[in-house]
Amino acid sequence: MHFEETTLPGVVILTPRRFADDRGFFSETWNSDTLSKLGIDTPFVQDNHSYSKAINTVRGLHYQSPPHAQAKLVRVVRGSVLDVAVDLRQGSPHFGQWVGVELSADNGRQLYIPAGFLHGFVTQEEHTEVFYKCSDFYAPDYDGSIAFDDPDLNISWGVSREHAVLSQKDAIAPRLAAVRSPFEFEFAP
Numbered sequence: 001m002h003f004e005e006t007t008l009p010g011v012v013i014l015t016p017r018r019f020a021d022d023r024g025f026f027s028e029t030w031n032s033d034t035l036s037k038l039g040i041d042t043p044f045v046q047d048n049h050s051y052s053k054a055i056n057t058v059r060g061l062h063y064q065s066p067p068h069a070q071a072k073l074v075r076v077v078r079g080s081v082l083d084v085a086v087d088l089r090q091g092s093p094h095f096g097q098w099v100g101v102e103l104s105a106d107n108g109r110q111l112y113i114p115a116g117f118l119h120g121f122v123t124q125e126e127h128t129e130v131f132y133k134c135s136d137f138y139a140p141d142y143d144g145s146i147a148f149d150d151p152d153l154n155i156s157w158g159v160s161r162e163h164a165v166l167s168q169k170d171a172i173a174p175r176l177a178a179v180r181s182p183f184e185f186e187f188a189p
Contacts, residue, residue: 001035006099013110014109014110014112027108029075030044040112042112044073045135046133046134047133048134049130050130054123056122056163057122058170059170060119061086061119062120062144062145063119063146064139064143068136068137068142069135070134070135071113072111072113072119073111073113074110075103075110075130075131077129078105079104079123079129080106080124082124084118085119086119086155088118089181089183091184092185093185096153100156122164144179145170146174147174
């Protein structure tokens with residue numbers, strides 16, 4: 001497993017090794033021992049699979065508040081996305097900063113996003129499927145979202161609101177300035 005840090009501490013790119021032959025390939029995408037040795041001890045409890053028919057489908061920016069905050073391990077099994085994480089932890093030196101990583105079925109990359117971050121993606125191909133692990137169960141009463149195109153975040157999605165395919169929830173999501181973050185940054189000693 002190749003481990004690559006991003007500009008947001010804690011958000012990392014994991015690229016599993018692929019063993020290819022004339023039939024295709026085999027890849028171990030998650031192993032708790034391997035991830036633990038890389039400093040990721042997150043116990044995952046739920047797997048989600050998302051299918052998007054259209055290019056420019058935006059899902060996010062989403063979060064789930066404590067006590068049901070979710071870390072995620074995201075990968076694409078068909079198509080490609082720009083996957084985005086935004087630091088939502090009050091007091092963090094990186095609060096409101098974002099990182100975007102291209103995840104595709106071809107590159108096999110995965111993005112680990114700790115609890116305390118917004119998460120979203122935009123599809124770059126039709127018929128894109130995203131698979132992700134979560135560290136807590138979905139809790140609708142703790143679900144929240146921020147507008148994907150919030151000008152204060154200035155995320156380079158590659159698609160405007162007029163051309164984005166959005167759910168009703170994402171279309172009416174508030175701006176970050178209108179929301180009190182439920183996450184606090186914990187300073188390391």
